[in-house]
Amino acid sequence: MNRGCAPAAPNRRSGRSIATIARLAGVAGTAALAAVVLAACSGGTSVGGANAAGKTDSSSPFGFKTAAQDANADITVWVDSTRLDAAKAYQKANPAAKIKIVTYDGNANGSGTLKTKTQLFDKAGSGWPDVVFTTDNNSASWGSQSPSYFTAPLNKGLIDSSTLSGFAKGALDPCTVNGTVYCLRNDLAQDVLWYNKKLMDQWGYTVPATWEDYQALAGKVATEHPGYLVGTAGDAWTPEMYMWGSECPANQVTGAKAITVKATDPKCVRAATMLDSLIANKTMSTLPIFGADFAKTQGSKVLMMPGPAWYGGAVFQGTIKTPKGEIAVAPALHWADQSTPVTGNVGGGAWWISSHSKNLAAAKAFATWVTTSDAYQADLSPGFPAYSSAAAKWIAKQQASGYWANDISAPIIAAAGEVWSGWGSPEFSQEAVWSKVVISGMTQGKTIASLLPAWQKGIEDQAQVFGYTVGK
Incomplete structure (x- = not known):
């Protein structure tokens, strides 16, 4: 198992400037915690009140049990304050997309917010976000395991291999468990x-x-x-x-x-x-x-x-x-x-797709866009993109600023x-x-x-x- 890089850190990581350190704490919409109605699963059963999505399923095109899919369902995306720009950029580029954006602390400073909330959603049988950003890369350490199976496997059919191969060498190692990839890295912190x-x-x-x-x-x-x-x-x-x-x-x-x-x-x-x-x-x-x-x-x-x-x-x-x-x-x-x-490596964040999502197609489209699109990663991202083609354009933009005393591109x-x-x-x-x-x-x-x-x-x-x- 490889999970190599980055731990919870003060919210200055992932290339964030001092001006973007302030975070919007808390998670909106937690009234869903009171819900006890279980979300439907494709061939799944509820265990201890939790949706059975995420468990290995060789018959699934994605390699895991999915919730019943609804192509018209809204998706909920959790971001920290710095990645709010990514979600807004996606909305601008895809005005027809139906997404609900929620700001939270992004697991900064080792808060464990995502895990804590997920455990509550597991008990309620609903409320899971469809896509989540974290400032750490270690959510696979618990999210890929029983009882939640929150983090969806990505390299079993959900995310295109051509997309996965575009990330820098080793970029996906921190969220790879026994050969299964569970995240798309946002940025690197080499x-x-x-x-x-x-x-x-x-x-x-x-x-x-x-x-x-x-x-x-x-x-x-x-x-x-x-x-x-x-x-x-x-x-x-x-x-x-x-x-x-x-x-x-x-x-x-x-x-x-x-x-x-x-x-x-x-x-x-x-x-x-x-x-x-x-x-x-x-x-x-x-x-x-x-x-x-x-x-x-x-x-x-x-x-x-x-x-x-x-x-x-x-x-x-x-x-x-x-x-x-x-x-x-x-x-x-x-x-x-x-x-x-x-x-x-010091930091660098990641995006995770929930195995409980009822609209995996929309979740995939969002997570793929925010990690690979030049419109965010090359033009707006404060950190060095994990996606190689965007990284080359991002570093060229930094170099063109005229601040540096040498060409910073090659060593970085x-x-x-x-x-x-x-x-x-x-x-x-x-x-x-x-x-x-x-x-x-x-x-x-x-x-x-x-x-x-x-x-x-x-x-x-x-x-x-x-x-x-x-x-x-």
Whole structure:
């Protein structure tokens, strides 16, 4: 099972600018929770009050039991405030489409809203949305399983193979379970190396290609330009940049309810040791990047910063407001012993079609359009599109803005296909574990390397709470 990338995160992900951080909380129309009338199923029966849609059915053209279909039925689409533009763009392009748009928190910050609401709808036997956007990619970890089977399989006949093949390499891995694809990725959040070209040229530094080079350059910066930074380690998604890119096997989902945790593996230790050395020489910030203190006290001191594709707009243009013509992008850093360069991923959202939908044709049309159409993905999307043809146009548009100090296209496009598939998306939030164990330990003066055993135990404990079998 591959579920590789992105965990619940603050709502600045998926390329969102600071201006679009505000969210519309809550879900409208929850009066349906009181309904007890069960939706009809094609050949299905109700179990515990829940619609039997979604279960495997070899006789179905889609590979799962469907609700009784009605081509004239409205579809309900849940979006977060940032993806509201996607739904509106679809309505504009398809004025005859009958859709009801509901805004909710998008599962941001690990809220679990979708799962909680789905459980209530399962009990009521109605109320499920037809299409949902989430800021995380791990809804397949519970939505593909009994009793809800909420997330519809997409590669068994529902979504055209030609559409699925148009996504970037590995883009659908986070929501693929035992070969079955359950989502269409909206955007990617592959890590690259951002750097201040003006300062690098002024100081005669060579842009590093490996983590070893990066660490060595940080040592020079500490001595020659104290106060300048080469990265940040104060956020909950820190492991998704440094541990993920190091192929640290702390988060390998191997089954619907199985995970392997090896947080003290040498590949985890090398990343932790590097971070500790940079924190010690004060070239690695331990402040949250979107906190007021970072922008105020350290924002002008960033020489380099490993981070996702969305850092360009959200961090450099939005938060720290680096002047035009200074920021450039280099290929994702890799360790010298990695035969094939890999990188991490911080965020990137996904669209899910409900197996309970009574109008799968309309749900398919919506989900396909918002993930592949240039009218949204190339022209309006704030993040790097997961669909390759739209991504090429999106990056060209960013380049044409004149903000960047180099051609950012090649390294960002290359990194999209280099995200390591060994980092899983379990049902629980890895970021919450990192915050509770590692960030809290760092505030007490402990090193990250010394906290790896505690991180291991924290992941194991959380996995067991959610019923996972833990391997080591």
